[in-house]
Amino acid sequence: MEEIQTATEVVNNIESAKNLAAAIAMGFGAIGPGIGIGLLVAKALEAIGRNPEAAPKIQTIMILGIAFTEAIAIYALVIALIVKFV
Secondary structure (H helix, E strand, O other): OOOOOOHHHHHHHHHHHHHHHHHHHHHHHHHHHHHHHHHHHHHHHHHHHHOHHHHHHHHHHHHHHHHHHHHHHHHHHHHHHHHHHO
16 A cells, blocks of 8 residues: 655755765766876976976966866766755
8 A cells, every 4th residue: 555745754855865866966076186196296296306497387287187177076066055945
């Protein structure tokens, strides 16, 4: 026999699904930038180790790359907030 859900149970299920979707969006949205920043810094340190005179130029480009990569995580955060609160 099928059980009939009350309106409160349906709302709780929807809220739970929203929370789970927001968590998944933020989790997957943070993996890419985390890997990207790690690779970026590793390669920049490798380049500075090979050519120390170019360190200021490499550091500037590295910081710019980190900012662009971090923007992707911010987009994921915005999507997670939209999913959770809309």
